Amino acid sequence: MRKLVLLAVSVLALVALGRPATALAYGAQGHEVVGAIADNLLRPAARARVRALLGMPLRAASTWADCVKDVMPVAGQGMRYNPDPRFRAACRRFDTPAGRARMQAYVARNWDRCAADSHDQACHKTYHYTDVAIQHDRYDRAHAGTSDHDIVAAMAAAIDVLQGRPAPGPVAIQNPTEALLLLAHLVGDVHQPLHVGSVYLDDEGRLVDPGPSGGPIDRHIDTRGGNAIEDGNTNLHAQWDAIPRSIDPAVLPAAMLKAARAIPPTPGPVAQWPARWASSTMLVAREAFAGLSFTRVGAARPGNWVVTLHDRPAYEATRATLQQRQLTLAGARLAQVLNALWP
Ligand SMILES: [Zn+2]
Structure with a gap:
């Protein structure tokens, strides 16, 4: 019996270690x-182009842009891929000699395209x-927190390249x-x-306006998309990154696929879809910050806040519902853009 308990404890420990929660x-x-979801919704022409370009389904390809974050400069050797063992499973498919060369070339080309105004030393x-204050109800380049190298700009650049045009601005896609x-x-x-949506907070934890786009944002009020808002030993951003474990990409819930097929097409030209999608997410970000209050941590970790949830069970239930809805939307819209590019 004792052995069984020990076995159960060590299995739990392994599960906890292997959980890709934050990075x-x-x-x-x-x-x-x-x-x-998108793999299921692609029409034949788009499916054929995806297979020709990637050699793998979208499900497998979807993690590449996070895997390249483990490419770093090494003195005398240029960029080197050195995978974090905790996340190797989702990146192993790219870890071939040609795959490493591709990741290293992408990072070398994009590393210092925007260093001056970035939280990260690595521009990519x-x-x-993007970090638009939730007081706004849509994504707009006039708002602080946006840039010509944010997620909307990067998606627009990727669409340009897929339509046969060179990528504009700092985003360098080969x-x-x-x-x-x-x-x-x-x-x-x-x-x-x-x-997409963020809160900028003063010393009392009240929402403040970070001002117009272009000027430097006061680091003292910047929560970096909730990364600087602590909840126990995790943070608000990481909690929204970690989706309910019951949603298994290998066995997609039938209801999710059905809902994805019913998502209406995005209106307007494809080039405008990234900004439209970001605008639709802004309204969800408001819900994600509702029912929370914030207290500055103080000297221990300057620049950080601690969150108080007014009703934790209700908040967590809402989060799970919104996460499922957003994943469904994202899968449907990924298929939409590829079906539109390759009808
Ligand atoms: Zn990402």
Whole structure:
């Protein structure tokens, strides 16, 4: 009996260690769910182009843009891929000699395209988010937190390359394969509300306006999409990245697929879809920050806040519902854009 208990404890410990909760934004699981939904909704022409460009389904390709975050400069050797063992499982499919060369070339080309105004030293990491204050009800380049190298700009650049035009601005995409690897990931991220909407807070934890786009944002009020808002030993951003474990990309819930097929098409020209999707996520971000209050941590970790949930069970239930809805939307819209590009 004691042995059984020990076995159970060590299995639980292994499960806990293997859980990809934070570092892979939205988690490999979330991205694979989005890719798997889109795989099911592709029409034959788009499916054939995806297979030709990627050699793998969207579900597998969806994690590439997070895997490349483990490419770093090594003195005297240029960029080197050195995978974090905790996340290797979702990245192993890219870890071939040709796959490493592709990842290293992408990062070398994009590393310092925007260093001056970035939280991250590596510019390509900024392609995964934008930080629009939730007081706004839509994404607009006039708002602080947006840039020509944010998630909307990066998706627009990927669409340009897939339509046969060069990528504009700082986002440097070499070919359609790289563009599709990016798009398959970023359409997932742009539906994660804390990858789009953010709160800027004063010392009393009240919402403040970070001002217009272009000027430097006061680091003291910036929560970095909820990454600086602590809840126990995790943070608000990470909690929204980690999706309910019951949603399995290998066995998609039938109700989710049915709902994805019923999502209405995005209106307007394809080039405008990234901004439209970000605008729709802004309204979800408002819900994600509702019912919360914030207290500055103080000298221990300056620049961080602690969150208080007014009704934790209700908040967590709402979060799970919204996450499922957003994953469904993302999967449907990834298929929409590829079906529109390759009718
Ligand atoms: Zn991401």
